[in-house]
Amino acid sequence: MATAGWETCDEDECIGVRARGTSACIAHLEPPVRDDVLRMLLDSSCDFLRGVTVDSNLLVWLLTFAPTSDDGRPVLTNVVATLARFQADVDFSSFRFQGTASFSGATFESACRFVGAEFHRSATFRGARFLGHVDFSDTVIHADLNLAEAEFAKSLSWKAVYVGTSTNLTGVTAHERAQADIISRDKMVLHRSNWLGGVRLNVQCRQISLDGAAFGKPSLITEGDWWPSKLKPAHRQIPQLISTRDADLDNLTVADLDLSACRFNGAHNLDKLRIEGKWSSFARTPATFRWAKRIAIAEEHLWRAELGPWRNRKSWSRPDGESGEVPKPQQLAQIYRRLRKSREDAKDEPGAIDFYYGEMEMRRASARTRGFFNVEHLILSLYWLTSGYGTRAWRAFTGLLSIILVASVLFTIWGMPPGNGWPTGLRVALESATSLLRAPAGTFTAAGEWFVLVLRYLGPVLLALGALALRSRVKR
Ligand SMILES: [Zn+2]
Numbered sequence: 197m198a199t200a201g202w203e204t205c206d207e208d209e210c211i212g213v214r215a216r217g218t219s220a221c222i223a224h225l226e227p228p229v230r231d232d233v234l235r236m237l238l239d240s241s242c243d244f245l246r247g248v249t250v251d252s253n254l255l256v257w258l259l260t261f262a263p264t265s266d267d268g269r270p271v272l273t274n275v276v277a278t279l280a281r282f283q284a285d286v287d288f289s290s291f292r293f294q295g296t297a298s299f300s301g302a303t304f305e306s307a308c309r310f311v312g313a314e315f316h317r318s319a320t321f322r323g324a325r326f327l328g329h330v331d332f333s334d335t336v337i338h339a340d341l342n343l344a345e346a347e348f349a350k351s352l353s354w355k356a357v358y359v360g361t362s363t364n365l366t367g368v369t370a371h372e373r374a375q376a377d378i379i380s381r382d383k384m385v386l387h388r389s390n391w392l393g394g395v396r397l398n399v400q401c402r403q404i405s406l407d408g409a410a411f412g413k414p415s416l417i418t419e420g421d422w423w424p425s426k427l428k429p430a431h432r433q434i435p436q437l438i439s440t441r442d443a444d445l446d447n448l449t450v451a452d453l454d455l456s457a458c459r460f461n462g463a464h465n466l467d468k469l470r471i472e473g474k475w476s477s478f479a480r481t482p483a484t485f486r487w488a489k490r491i492a493i494a495e496e497h498l499w500r501a502e503l504g505p506w507r508n509r510k511s512w513s514r515p516d517g518e519s520g521e522v523p524k525p526q527q528l529a530q531i532y533r534r535l536r537k538s539r540e541d542a543k544d545e546p547g548a549i550d551f552y553y554g555e556m557e558m559r560r561a562s563a564r565t566r567g568f569f570n571v572e573h574l575i576l577s578l579y580w581l582t583s584g585y586g587t588r589a590w591r592a593f594t595g596l597l598s599i600i601l602v603a604s605v606l607f608t609i610w611g612m613p614p615g616n617g618w619p620t621g622l623r624v625a626l627e628s629a630t631s632l633l634r635a636p637a638g639t640f641t642a643a644g645e646w647f648v649l650v651l652r653y654l655g656p657v658l659l660a661l662g663a664l665a666l667r668s669r670v671k672r
Pocket of ligand 1: 205206207210211212220221222223224
């Protein structure tokens with residue numbers, strides 16, 4: 197068959213590769229010839245499984261004839277089992293795979309075990325279909341684990357999988373519940389993966405990205421605490437979630453992941469995402485930016501570094517040095533609003549404040565794009581200036597105090613008939629600022645009457661803003 201990309205077996209409809217020096221695949225050779233060929237081939241290179249249908253008999257022979265290493269473990273070299281069909285239970289437990297190990301497009305019709313196996317290079321199962329249970333527990337893979345586009349029909353539960361570089365789970369479909377403890381020293385890519393029965397991933401990796409992933413049932417991605425003792429790193433490295441574009445985050449909980457570089461723009465159901473764990477951390481505003489620090493998601497950093505007000509651009513960092521697509525302030529406000537809702541649903545009102553602040557900042561920035569003297573921009577700016585959008589109590593109270601002090605001086609100089617000292621001015625200013633309904637006692641000049649009028653409205657507004665801000669800080 198030309199499409200297979202190799203010389204195929206003479207048997208009708210068999211796409212198995214011809215065993216070297218014969219016209220049939222290893223499965224269709226007569227037993228005496230087959231055994232000789234197997235012995236010869238297993239010692240060198242296991243590329244004779246391409247497209248072959250492997251039944252239980254052949255599997256027994258394959259496993260029996262495999263050479264063993266010094267420590268007694270079966271060894272297979274350069275396995276290429278592209279499009280092979282394994283019809284019986286496959287047990288490669290404790291096997292050592294030297295050189296290539298490719299099972300791309302293979303179908304495992306029954307159970308399949310790689311428990312304790314060791315892959316000296318990458319393990320490739322691209323597009324493989326696992327129809328029975330599959331177990332990679334205690335497997336050590338020195339380079340990549342590639343499970344892209346693989347399909348798992350049954351539930352899976354893997355303990356202690358070690359991957360020396362990256363794990364590729366792009367396009368994986370898991371029909372039942374999946375659970376795995378995986379160390380992947382570089383990246384874990386879950387793009388477009390579909391976890392219909394939910395997944396629990398305990399991961400140790402540098403970065404993890406979830407673009408386009410979907411979680412059919414409650415799922416958890418958290419920092420794993422398992423390490424092989426000799427490989428444990430000296431410093432704790434918290435896995436960094438870097439992207440959730442187009443992912444459906446309904447049902448997902450992330451715990452103890454570093455979110456400081458995470459992109460949220462384009463994620464679905466962001467308000468349903470649950471964020472837990474004491475190590476879960478967002479980026480914060482730069483040290484040089486204003487007085488009060490708050491959470492500022494990576495995309496706000498990017499926007500401020502690229503398109504924000506000129507004077508501050510330098511102090512904001514581009515996540516990972518990339519530029520990419522810069523979200524608009526309206527989009528950022530929406531992201532903040534959804535993250536805030538997620539915190540509020542978790543009954544964490546004080547935690548929601550930072551997201552609320554970010555949301556208001558982005559609304560103000562968005563209004564500014566329509567002109568500095570745009571009414572919404574002016575109102576939001578006033579709200580920001582007087583009380584940090586009703587979240588910064590100290591700002592409202594400091595404002596009130598300054599106004600009273602300034603007013604006390606104004607009263608002393610212009611507001612009252614001559615002969616009244618500053619203490620009287622201070623008393624009048626205090627009384628005016630704290631009494632909306634009752635005017636302070638005393639005689640005033642025309643200017644003094646105006647001071648009283650202004651203070652009687654401004655004072656209670658600032659007091660109310662301050663009280664509101666205090667309340668939002670302590671509310672549970
Ligand atoms: Zn054949």
